[in-house]
Every structure is written in C-alpha cells, then in structure tokens.
Amino acid sequence: MTIELITKAQTQRTSQAGQAGQVALVGAGPGDPELLTLKAIKAIESADLILFDNLVSTEIRALFPAHTKTIYVGKKKADHCIPQDQLNLFMVDKAKQGLNICRLKGGDPFVFGRGSEEQLVLHAHDIKTTIVPGVTAASGCTAYAGIPLTHRGLSTGCTFITGHLKNGKLDLNWPQLAHLDHTLVFYMGLGKLAEISEQLTRHGLDANTPAALIENGSTPQQREFVGTVSTLPTLAIEHQLKSPSLIVIGSVVSLAEKLSWRDLEQATKNQALSA
Structure with missing residues (x-):
C-alpha cells in the first residue's frame, strides 16, 4: 500500500x-x-x-x-x-x-x-x-553470534558507529577509533567495508584484530563470519554478504566459537521433535 x-x-x-x-x-x-x-x-x-x-x-x-x-x-x-x-x-x-x-x-x-x-x-x-x-542490532545480533560487546580483560566498552553518512563519505575520527580499545560496531557499513578496514589499520589498529560480519542477525537466515579487520572485505566478497549486515571489530570476537549457542539450541529442538 x-x-x-x-x-x-x-x-x-x-x-x-x-x-x-x-x-x-x-x-x-x-x-x-x-x-x-x-x-x-x-x-x-x-x-x-x-x-x-x-x-x-x-x-x-x-x-x-x-x-x-x-x-x-x-x-x-x-x-x-x-x-x-x-x-x-x-x-x-x-x-x-x-x-x-x-x-x-x-x-x-x-x-x-x-x-x-x-x-x-x-x-x-x-x-x-x-x-x-x-x-538494537549491536546487542541483539552479537548475542545471537556468541559475541559479548564487553568482557573483562578484553573490552571495557563498546562504540556504535554509522557506516552511512549524508554526504556519502565516512568522515570519522579514525585515529580515535583505532586506539579506543573498545568493541567497534558499525551499522550500515557493508558498502564501506574496504574503507573501514583500511582506515582503521592505517591509523594504528592491529590488522590481526578479531572481527566479524553478521548478516540478518537474530533471524533464521542469520550468517556470521569471523576473521580479522584486514580480511573483512575478502570475507564479504567470498560469501556474498548483503544488507542488513553488522560489522563487529574487537578482541571479544575471539570468544564467538566458545560462546556459540544457537546450533546447540537448534539441536535440542530437533532432538525434542524426534523424541
């Protein structure tokens, strides 16, 4: 309508x-x-x-x-x-x-x-x-991917950033973001992924910092891919990610495999249905 x-x-x-x-x-x-x-x-x-x-x-x-x-x-x-x-x-x-x-x-x-x-x-x-x-997507999608936004010893805070600005340019304080020591979550940034990766590493963020892409978070179609801040653009191309996708950068991403729970939940449901 x-x-x-x-x-x-x-x-x-x-x-x-x-x-x-x-x-x-x-x-x-x-x-x-x-x-x-x-x-x-x-x-x-x-x-x-x-x-x-x-x-x-x-x-x-x-x-x-x-x-x-x-x-x-x-x-x-x-x-x-x-x-x-x-x-x-x-x-x-x-x-x-x-x-x-x-x-x-x-x-x-x-x-x-x-x-x-x-x-x-x-x-x-x-x-x-x-x-x-x-x-909000930052907390919902990361939780469904087994990624905490904060974790003692890994991240004392998180910062939400828009990857889409009115002038079409990502005019961000890259030096501050690169040294903030926070979990960085970019909304609407898939189209600017190469620039985000390049700018953060150019301004001092370790290229091997864990990072993740989460597509269609919290839905049955959710897909998540873990790599590093430098490999994010390649991951997006290889897996043909589409919007809506969330970009998560920080040491907390390293916990994703250990804290994964959705596959276990689905297995439990399947077991209950077959009983």
Whole structure:
C-alpha cells in the first residue's frame, strides 16, 4: 500500500471528533519476533495505523492485526519509498485526524533510527508521542553470534558507529577509533567495508584484530563470519554478504566459537521433535 501525498493544508486539519491521536515510536528489535517487548506488542495491537520500516522482519509483520491498516515506509540504499520530511507530515496529519499510529522501526528508534527526528516534528505540531525502546542490532545480533560487546580483560566498552553518512563519505575520527580499545560496531557499513578496514589499520589498529560480519542477525537466515579487520572485505566478497549486515571489530570476537549457542539450541529442538 502506498502513502498519499501530503500538503501543508492537510497538516492543519483537525479530527472531526475534536480529539487528536498519538504516535508510538516503537523499536521492533533486530528481527526475531520473540525479542519484541510486551510494550511493543501492545502498541502494535492497539494501533489504528502501522507504519513499518524495511528492517521489520516478515515474522514480525505476521503479528500485525488483520483489521489494522499498514503502510510500508521503508528505506533501502538509494531507495526511499517516501522522503523523510513527507513521512513526518503524514504522521502529523493522521494523528490530527484522531488515529493512533504505531511507527515501527527495526532495532531501537533512537539508535540510528531517526526516531528523535520524527519526535521533534511531532512535538512541534503538539502531537503526543510515546517511545518504546527495542533491542538494537549491536546487542541483539552479537548475542545471537556468541559475541559479548564487553568482557573483562578484553573490552571495557563498546562504540556504535554509522557506516552511512549524508554526504556519502565516512568522515570519522579514525585515529580515535583505532586506539579506543573498545568493541567497534558499525551499522550500515557493508558498502564501506574496504574503507573501514583500511582506515582503521592505517591509523594504528592491529590488522590481526578479531572481527566479524553478521548478516540478518537474530533471524533464521542469520550468517556470521569471523576473521580479522584486514580480511573483512575478502570475507564479504567470498560469501556474498548483503544488507542488513553488522560489522563487529574487537578482541571479544575471539570468544564467538566458545560462546556459540544457537546450533546447540537448534539441536535440542530437533532432538525434542524426534523424541
């Protein structure tokens, strides 16, 4: 279902009932529907309209109530089905008509999710908003790959970094990142993987630092590949990784094999089914 065009005049309409609706900015987590919070489920079930992103998994979409109107408003690389400014005004207009909206985003709405941008516009138009945090990809996908973000003696912190900037360039503080001694997690960085690897090693990060690529994290289609920061570009090409993929760099990646649990969980399920 496509979204209709919104004019400035439309955004000034008020609900015939005289009561405005509200918008819940909801995090859907990284893909596994069982990672949805109870509050997220409640927002989905009580909404008059659900606006969902590209990274909201098929399994989560299957939970949408059959009677609720849903509209896909997702964004892929160089493919935005609706400009962000138009989407903001659409939510304002529909809320003023009295609809309760669930704005459903992959991960967490306040971690590279533009949730704060949308909330600023909604507040400017006096639309009531609720924020429902979600499991962000950095913690969800790494946990499903057996990679802790922190570990005593290996990493005292973690840093989340976007691999996609408005000007198309990764204008980051590479010297600081290379010497931060944190676990580095890059979102939306698959297309810039060669640059990320080259810049970090050029500025002092050991080329043999453990690193991992996680594709479709927390879903049945999850794939993870472990190497070093210097071999990441080769791994991505060899295995033909596609978005969404997370890049994880740091000593904690060395624990992935020891802490792996998903294969064991699946084996246990298979054993129970065959019993």
